[in-house]
Amino acid sequence: MIRTQKVRLYPNRHMRKVLGRLCDYRRYCWNEGLATWNDMYDLYTIDSSSPHPSTYLVRNELVANKADWQYALSARTLQLA
Secondary structure (H helix, E strand, C coil), rough: CCCCCCCCCCCCCCHHHHHHHHHHHHHHHHHHHHHHHHHHHHHHCCCCCCCCHHHHHHHHHHHHHCCHHHHHCCCCHHCCC
């Protein structure tokens, strides 16, 4: 049996700002991950000795190449995107 819980949030102005920033950052991380995946896949199709791209390889690449401003935001957001 699957139970579903609904949670209603009543964020104040400050929390709306923080949630908006995290949503924007998650979108940025998703786009960066997609670009990294495409680059890895292109390299894999050209050179078969390079590893096949996987979720873990892309995640590790994004974590290794974080910019300075990304350290102020949640690392978990980057890993989950």
